[in-house]
Amino acid sequence: MSNFKRLLNVPHVNKTTFRLSHKSHLEALRERIINGPSLQDFIKSPDPVLKEDSEAWKDYNGRLKRTKSESSRLRLPPWLKTSIPKGKKFSELKEQLRNLNLHTVCEEARCPNIGECWGGGEHGTATATIMLLGDTCTRGCRFCSVKTSKTPPAPDPNEPVKTASAIASWGLDYIVLTSVDRDDLPDGGSNHFAETVREIKKRKSEILVECLVPDFAGDLNAVKTIVDSGLDVYAHNIETVEALTPFVRDRRAKYRQSLATLEAVKKFNPDMITKSSIMLGLGETDDEVRQTLEDLKTAGVDCVTLGQYMQPTKKHLLVVEYVTPEKYQYWEKVGNEMKFLYVASGPLVRSSYKAGEFFIASILKNRKTNAV
Numbered sequence: 001m002s003n004f005k006r007l008l009n010v011p012h013v014n015k016t017t018f019r020l021s022h023k024s025h026l027e028a029l030r031e032r033i034i035n036g037p038s039l040q041d042f043i044k045s046p047d048p049v050l051k052e053d054s055e056a057w058k059d060y061n062g063r064l065k066r067t068k069s070e071s072s073r074l075r076l077p078p079w080l081k082t083s084i085p086k087g088k089k090f091s092e093l094k095e096q097l098r099n100l101n102l103h104t105v106c107e108e109a110r111c112p113n114i115g116e117c118w119g120g121g122e123h124g125t126a127t128a129t130i131m132l133l134g135d136t137c138t139r140g141c142r143f144c145s146v147k148t149s150k151t152p153p154a155p156d157p158n159e160p161v162k163t164a165s166a167i168a169s170w171g172l173d174y175i176v177l178t179s180v181d182r183d184d185l186p187d188g189g190s191n192h193f194a195e196t197v198r199e200i201k202k203r204k205s206e207i208l209v210e211c212l213v214p215d216f217a218g219d220l221n222a223v224k225t226i227v228d229s230g231l232d233v234y235a236h237n238i239e240t241v242e243a244l245t246p247f248v249r250d251r252r253a254k255y256r257q258s259l260a261t262l263e264a265v266k267k268f269n270p271d272m273i274t275k276s277s278i279m280l281g282l283g284e285t286d287d288e289v290r291q292t293l294e295d296l297k298t299a300g301v302d303c304v305t306l307g308q309y310m311q312p313t314k315k316h317l318l319v320v321e322y323v324t325p326e327k328y329q330y331w332e333k334v335g336n337e338m339k340f341l342y343v344a345s346g347p348l349v350r351s352s353y354k355a356g357e358f359f360i361a362s363i364l365k366n367r368k369t370n371a372v
Helices: 003-008 015-035 039-044 054-061 088-100 114-119 159-170 190-203 220-227 242-248 255-268 286-298 325-337 354-371
Strands: 127-132 174-179 208-212 233-235 273-280 303-308 342-345
Touching (some): 127 190, 159 190, 190 208, 208 354, 220 255, 242 255, 255 273, 273 286, 286 303, 286 325, 303 325, 325 342
Parallel strands (some): 273 303
């Protein structure tokens, strides 16, 4: 008996019988398609999942959190859906980046806010996050989609000048410089950062510069190099709560090590604005999030952002929970009660967050005005 006959589970199938059966099946399928719902029915029909309301989505989907036994991805809630990036400034910036062979974390990390940030958004403050030192990281954090290698290509020695020249011509108000981890470099790339900041300030001193830097393996000399470069905001992300750090971040990235670098910034320059970020939805508890906020406050951090972890590819950590907008409002209230200078908390908030940059820019400009 052939494999085909076994699948049909009949002792014998002749050609005529098979043709009739196949034809009958196709006619039945056509009838179901004709009598079934059309594409417009799907487009026009009201669907509670499209409502901008977390309770409606919860009732529709039945859960905001994965159980321990589940291995499938959670359905994306409506408050995390964003529009396709577009606009003249967005297109111009993207084209220039390609021509100059510059990288942005906005693209590499698939940030959902890229259209708003590059386009100017409601505040009219155009921002971008440039990724220095190449697009290949020496670490392999389980939440990050940036490619990794133990021996990435050597940094482009002309990158600081090239980056500064481009930024000065873009008409941006606030620029964030970040990078991959470069554990292969003796200084972790800190001097490359510092040179880029100096080149930007040389060309256009009014541009506000934030450096979102690695932990430099705990090297405080590297931290000082960044602080002394003339930047306006020093940022380093704690990423997650202490208990989850070994499972979420690369083994060389340690919770206390990150806190130590942030604390050192204030020792080198008490007036320097410091900033950090926490991802939610990885399985952390409320007590752990609160403790992380307290630890950041103790380390002298001024600004903190909290946002939803989004699984970049199927190879990365699964989302354990989609935290509701209401919960983010709660954490914003907690952060404000702790007297942080600024707290941005929301599902689509990222460490380089446009509204936060607008607020910080206002503070820095007021400081400069009062100093005159």
